[in-house]
Every structure is written in structure tokens, then in C-alpha cells.
Amino acid sequence: MAENKVFKIGRLRLIDDFPLALHTSFVTKSTFPEIEKDGPDITSMFQYYRQHGFVEFGSSRSTLNVIFPTLFERDILQCSSSIPLLQVESLCRDKRSNQALEHTVKIYRSDCFTYVI
Numbered sequence: 001m002a003e004n005k006v007f008k009i010g011r012l013r014l015i016d017d018f019p020l021a022l023h024t025s026f027v028t029k030s031t032f033p034e035i036e037k038d039g040p041d042i043t044s045m046f047q048y049y050r051q052h053g054f055v056e057f058g059s060s061r062s063t064l065n066v067i068f069p070t071l072f073e074r075d076i077l078q079c080s081s082s083i084p085l086l087q088v089e090s091l092c093r094d095k096r097s098n099q100a101l102e103h104t105v106k107i108y109r110s111d112c113f114t115y116v117i
Contacts, residue, residue, distance in 0.1 A: 005029040009039050012076060019077045020112050026103045045092075049101055056095040059104075063089045066110070077109055084110045 006026050013021035025045050027035055032052060042048050049057055065087040069079060077085070086108045092101045 005036075007032075007035045007039055009035075009042055009045065011043065011045075019109075021106060021108045022073065022076060024105045024107075026105075027101065031099065031101060045102060045104075049092075049094075054094045054101060057092055057101060058095055059090040059092050061090070065089075067107075073107060077107070079109055079111070086110050086113075086115075 006028055009025045009027065011023045011025075012019055013023060023045075027045075029035055032038070032048075038048070046057070049055075067085050067087050068081060069077065069083065069085050073079075073085065074081060079085075088106045088108075089104065091103050093099060094101055
């Protein structure tokens with residue numbers, strides 16, 4: 001069986017230098033051969049997809065969870081252990097080929113947003 005490396009790309013979302021969200025993408029080297037070199041400079045995964053010829057993409061069904069922050073999440077999001085976080089997991093696919101581009105986990109501080117459903 002051939003081995004396919006998976007890379008983890010994290011982006012911290014700030015507003016006025018205050019951390020509000022952590023976006024983590026998991027992408028394979030077979031889909032993006034230069035990901036190891038490019039990863040540190042990626043600020044937008046969608047922009048990165050477009051640069052690599054994937055222009056129509058979308059998410060499959062997303063899962064929403066309410067979680068409490070781990071020690072790492074408390075540190076990076078500057079919040080206490082009692083602040084619930086909203087976690088959204090989804091799979092982004094290329095619409096033309098249906099190829100999976102990434103598995104993404106987005107974590108948002110629940111005390112910093114208003115959600116309209």
C-alpha cells in the first residue's frame with residue numbers, strides 16, 4: 001500500500017489582534033505535492049486551491065459540536081476553560097471531480113460571535 005502524507009495547516013483568525021478562531025486543514029501530499037514547502041505561507045486555503053486549478057469547490061455536510069477548550073486551545077484563543085467553543089468539521093471537495101481537497105476543523109469562541117440560524 002502506498003503511503004500518502006497528510007499535512008496539518010493551521011490559521012489563527014484575529015480581529016484587532018485578538019484571537020477569535022482557529023482553522024485547521026488536513027491536506028494530502030498526493031493532492032498538493034508542494035504543500036510541505038507552501039504550508040507556512042498559506043493564509044487562505046481557498047486561495048491556495050485556486051492557485052492549483054481548483055476553482056469550484058464546496059463543503060459536504062458539516063458537523064457542529066459544542067466543546068470546551070483544551071489547554072492548547074485555551075492558550076492560543078486566550079480564553080478560560082469555562083468558555084464553550086463551537087467546532088465545525090467538514091470535508092471540502094472539488095465540484096468538478098468530486099475529489100476531496102481537505103478535511104477542516106474550525107473552532108470559534110462562542111463568546112465573541114452572534115449566530116443567526
